[in-house]
Amino acid sequence: xxxxxxxxxxxxxxxxxxxxxxxxxxxxxxxxxxxxxxxxxxxxxxxxxxxxxxxxxxxxxxxxxxxxxxxxxxxxxxxxxxxxxxxxxxxxxxxxxxxxxxxxxxxxxxx
Amino acid sequence: xxxxxxxxxxxxxxxxxxxxxxxxxxxxxxxxxxxxxxxxxxxxxxxxxxxxxxxxxxxxxxxxxxxxxxxxxxxxxxxxxxxxxxxxxxxxxxxxxxxxxxxxxxxxxxxxxx
Numbered sequence: 001x002x003x004x005x006x007x008x009x010x011x012x013x014x015x016x017x018x019x020x021x022x023x024x025x026x027x028x029x030x031x032x033x034x035x036x037x038x039x040x041x042x043x044x045x046x047x048x049x050x051x052x053x054x055x056x057x058x059x060x061x062x063x064x065x066x067x068x069x070x071x072x073x074x075x076x077x078x079x080x081x082x083x084x085x086x087x088x089x090x091x092x093x094x095x096x097x098x099x100x101x102x103x104x105x106x107x108x109x110x111x
Numbered sequence: 112x113x114x115x116x117x118x119x120x121x122x123x124x125x126x127x128x129x130x131x132x133x134x135x136x137x138x139x140x141x142x143x144x145x146x147x148x149x150x151x152x153x154x155x156x157x158x159x160x161x162x163x164x165x166x167x168x169x170x171x172x173x174x175x176x177x178x179x180x181x182x183x184x185x186x187x188x189x190x191x192x193x194x195x196x197x198x199x200x201x202x203x204x205x206x207x208x209x210x211x212x213x214x215x216x217x218x219x220x221x222x223x224x225x
Binding site for chain 2: 004041042043044045046087098099101102103104
């Protein structure tokens with residue numbers, strides 16, 4: 001049972017490119033949604049939360065479609081430092097006490 | 112402010128040995144979590160705690176025990192290690208269980224069971 005599915009990747013893009021990651025989730029009770037970033041052999045770190053109205057943080061834009069149970073992350077003007085694995089994360093229940101992580105999509109930005 | 116720290120960073124065990132992984136946080140967070148991350152599997156929740164003296168099972172609790180005797184510490188125990196427990200273990204903490212609450216992760220413990 002795949003609760004959170006992501007594009008398999010890897011995505012290899014040149015600097016300055018725009019890249020989009022997609023994610024679907026199966027639990028309609030999920031209330032909160034996030035994108036975490038994980039660098040190689042490091043711990044995950046919150047990149048941004050995802051709100052129903054969509055939200056933007058600099059070059060990063062996240063979108064949520066509850067009806068389709070679909071989440072996206074758009075990265076504009078890619079930088080070398082954006083190279084990492086991006087994890088789609090949803091809460092497992094309404095209490096939000098547990099997170100379900102996707103397997104991640106790897107992004108490699110080259111010069 | 113160290114955030115979330117984990118001890119040890121790396122350990123090699125033989126099958127059947129026991130060990131305890133220590134997680135400590137200095138952010139006065141109520142909630143603490145233990146995850147394991149395996150190649151191609153994503154992070155999976157082992158156990159979590161909603162406060163001092165409380166623990167609860169996550170998605171993959173078998174073979175592990177936990178204790179939260181102090182608010183700042185969350186211990187993960189392996190009583191009899193098995194090769195299937197070879198993994199990277201991450202501890203995390205959060206202030207509350209609000210739906211938008213950020214989880215802060217420790218640097219991880221790499222465990223190899225031979």
